[in-house]
Amino acid sequence: MNSRSVSAAQTSSPQVTDLLVAWGRGDESALERLMPLVQRELRRLARREMGRERRGHTLQTTALVNEAYIRLIDVSRVAWRDRAHFFAMSARLMRRILVDHARSRKSQKRGGGARTVSFDEALVVSGDKGADLVALDDALHALAAVDARKSQVVELRFFGGLSAAETAEALDVSADTVLRDWRLAKAWLLRELTGSA
Amino acid sequence: MPTDRWREVERIYHAALERDPDRRAAFLREACGDDEALRLEVQSLLEFDEPAVRFLERPALEQAARGLAEEPAPHLAPGRIAGYEILSLVGAGGMGEVYRARDLRLGREVALKVLARAAAGGPADLRRFEDEARLASGLNHPNIVTIYGVGEAGELAYIAMELVRGRTLRESLTGRALPASELLPLSVQLADALAAAHASGIVHRDLKPENVMVTPEGRVKVLDFGIARRFGEADPRPATGADVPATQTAVGTILGTVGYMSPEQAAGEAARHTSDQFAFGIILYEMLSGRRAFERETKAMTLDAIVHEEPEPIEGLRPEALRNVLARCLAKDPADRYLDTGDLASELHRIRGQWERAANPAGLTRRRAIWLAGAAAAVGVAYWRLWPRDRGIRSLAVLPFVNALKDESVEYVCDGIAWSVIRGISRLPSLSVKPRSAVSNFKGKGVDPREAGRKLAADAVVTGTVTRHSGRLRVTAELMEVANGARLWSQTYDRAASDLLSVQEEIARAIVDKGIRLRLSADERRQLVRSPTRDPAAFELYLRAIHAIEDETELGYLGARDFLQQAVARDQSFALAYVALATTHSLLAGEGFESPAEALPEITRNVRRALDFDPDLPDAHSEAAAVLFGYQWDWAGSEKEWDRAMQSRGGGFVPDFLAGHALCLWALGRADEALALSRKARELDPLSPFFILKEAGYLLQTGQLEEAAGLYEKVIGADRNDSRAYFGLAEVRRAQGRFDEAIEAQRRGYRAEGDDSLAKVFATARGIEGYQAIEKAEAKEQLDALQNRRARGAYASPLEIARAYARLRDKKRALDSLDAALAERSPGLVFLKVDRSWDSVRDDPRFLAAVRRVGLP
DSSP: OOOHHHHHHHHOOHHHHHHHHHHHTTOHHHHHHHHHHHHHHHHHHHHHHHHHHHTTOOOOHHHHHHHHHHHHSOGGGSOOSOHHHHHHHHHHHHHHHHHHHHHHHHHHHHTTOOOOOOHHHHTOOSSSOOOOHHHHHHHHHHHHHHOHHHHHHHIIIIITOOOHHHHHHHHTSOHHHHHHHHHHHHHHHHHHHHTOO | OOOHHHHHHHHHHHHHHTSOGGGHHHHHHHHHTTOHHHHHHHHHHHHHHTGGGSTTOSOHHHHHHHHHHHSOOGGGSSSEETTEEEEEEEEEETTEEEEEEEETTTOOEEEEEEEEHHHHOSHHHHHHHHHHHHHHTTOOOTTBOOEEEEEEETTEEEEEEEOOOSEEHHHHOOSSOOOHHHHHHHHHHHHHHHHHHHHTTOOOSOOOGGGEEEOTTOOEEEOOTTTHHHHHOSSOOOOOTTSOOTTOOSTTOOOOGGGGOOHHHHTTOOOOHHHHHHHHHHHHHHHHHSSOSSOOSSHHHHHHHHHHOOOOOOTTOSSTTHHHHHHHHTOSSGGGSOSSHHHHHHHHHHHHHHHHHHHOTTOHHHHHHHHTTTSHHHHHHHHHSOOOOOOOSEEEEEOOOEETTOOGGGHHHHHHHHHHHHHHHTTOTTEEEOOHHHHGGGTTSOOOHHHHHHHHTOSEEEEEEEEEETTEEEEEEEEEETTTOOEEEEEEEEEEGGGHHHHHHHHHHHIIIIIIOOOOOHHHHHHHHOOSOSOHHHHHHHHHHHHHHHTOSHHHHHHHHHHHHHHHHHOTTOHHHHHHHHHHHHHHHHTTSSOHHHHHHHHHHHHHHHHHHOTTOHHHHHHHHHHHHHTSOOHHHHHHHHHHHHHSTTTSSOHHHHHHHHHHHHHTTOHHHHHHHHHHHHHHOSSOHHHHHHHHHHHHHTTOHHHHHHHHHHHHHHOTTOHHHHHHHHHHHHHTTOHHHHHHHHHHHHHHTTOOTTHHHHHHOOHHHHHHHHHHHHHHHHHHHHHHHHHTTOOOOHHHHHHHHHHTTOHHHHHHHHHHHHHTTOGGGGGTTTOGGGGGGTTSHHHHHHHHHHTOO
């Protein structure tokens, strides 16, 4: 049941676009109203993608994120400076959504909510370390203080689902630089999260 | 801004990585000199280089998707909303989230479709949406998902609707052409749904495979009738210039549902019933070919193709007759499509009928019935074939009404009217009305009424025709005296389909008063004018249900169940509908389509209700007898109910009761008594092959083999295509040890059914081994079918699985499955002792324990 046009019509509204533009201009309160709308759309897409994955496809994250945006936002009405800006916005929004989500799940668990689905279980981000998104978010803030670009590289690749080439375009650096940043950032973050600096 | 020191860390880090790991320590010492802090910083980062290889490599969303997908929307965490308890998330529909929920007031489970009010548009839009949903909620059809109600709760708008298990047609279409055996039932049901909606003035407007659910049993349920478009139409606007019309609003969206749009919709015109036909045509095309008729690279090109291009012809289309249907549905000009969607449905019914007869001349259920060796299936079939009649000063036969224009959409009226008249008149003790089973032999045959009357030994015969003219039904009826051919009475009725109740009542009264001029006592007159229901719509639903049951297929039973549920919802004192509902569940469970756990409560509840409103209803007592026998294993209690059924007013000596009762006696090992009852049934109805076959079966069971063979030959003599008789004959020859003859009889049975699935086995089958090979192949075929059922999520009877294993001599699996059957109290367990399928496990202690558990003598 992926009636794309209908749900696009359902969720795409001037409201979403205006909110995004406002947030792009730095209005943080717009984000508060924007997030539930994007979350709902993402949830819908994620479910559809999960269905596909069960049938043997793997999740196409970039496509998923882009589709979410395209469906949510009347792109023509937004004066995106360029593709790069769009990528950056979407990655940042995604980070906010996912981290907020993880945070609320954590507090729910502490509150003893009887939820059966463990979001944290679903977020085993490394092969062996169960890093959680909230801690990762904190670590990324710390990394940004040391080296803002590396923090952005992680945001774009990990939260935005971008490839190295797309990340390079978004940051206006070479792909090689992105790969070097990525490698160091990952080691830095993992060290930070492991707490053995 | 990175500090210079950080720049240094970074530079040394990457330089170190370019060196072999065992030379890095030396390199660091050299590069950092005496800055020990710098060396430690880089060193510690390098230690995490290797562990971080897989770290963060799978994007967050990919990981989160799993959690997101399983999680209900935050505003609908498990809890309550407006009288519903949210149970779980079913899926994300095109128009919002769908939850499984419990209606706290009525206690039933529903599907709750929820969306934020903001998404539905402004207050006016919401009101319009609700109006539409209410309109759609008036639709009662087994192939349309029923809308129970709509409402708002805080920020949410919701629709409560029938909860359907299954998947969408989109998921069923996997890019390949569907075989006719799948495609025809689907398209017929889909067309039926459209026809019913259009008859009520409701257009779907957004028909597409995503909006069509298919249950594991293969039933079609159309979603979002009349509301789909409204939801998507938050901002309806006319098409202008290059702007893309209709449901698209977001720029740059991916190809959506334009692929199922009609040319007139593509041009920005309003959708009409013919637009739904066009969408149906595209779906039909996709089912036939495995590809979409007008799919192009971009939406604009697709729309252009819809308006201007003819779809590519389908090679090797089967059945070929569908080509014409396709052409009409996909006609660019709506005026070239079907004026009435009922005609489209009729056409498809006709094509399916033809195809089925060609593929399977004798009907599958026949072989199934005999092949099950008189077990579970026969219980249901036997019990169903009962309609009370009585004896009197004169005898009367009411023949099935003739469908004069071969219009499939009035077929249910033809049988229904005749049977209702039979039922009404046979309540009169002073008139003998021929059993329904007997007159059914004349169905669909252009017989001379007098000849039929003579064969049935009736003094007078009622015949009639049913035709449809511009939405109304025309029913003619006539009464003829057999001896002299005199027409005693005739009448034409021109009525709406919803007014059938009065027609059958008027016919019954006119036959008695004007035709036969029978003088009735006051009590008899009360009996005659007593209506089965006061609600004409409920009566029509009842007639449709009866017709659906006659199909003797799972889909038929399920359709009947829906019709009957709607009928009793309209008239809660409709005793006949309750008992038919009980029978439907009895058939479903008896034939292994529904679990006893689901069926039994339905059967008992509905029998009880039927008896509450009509304590003498013979069918209710025979159904009660069946429940006591098959589920409660209460032999004595069952016996009492059989007696009660026979004594009920209008019951009389009904051949069908006798056949049902005989089956019970046989299960208890009393084959002689079963034979005696069966003979009595055949005396009352000498024409129906069913009773001849029954008698032959009991002759076989009591060792009177040549007599049995004689009766089977008699049936074959009357109808060379009656496979049941061939299979019965094969049993006789097997019992006689004449295996080659038994194989030959089997072969003919298969040929009569047009079934060549065992052709290879037959080619080499000789003697006892050959016969066993055939039986084994049959059992394998049945086992495969059962496992397929289970695999696609439908119920598969453990008892039937056990039987198949027993026939394959896989004792372990047979006994394991038998345990499962015992646990669910499968109604077929009562045949454990008499059904020879169990021979391979008969002496096993576990089997003997099962027999004791059921309490068989």
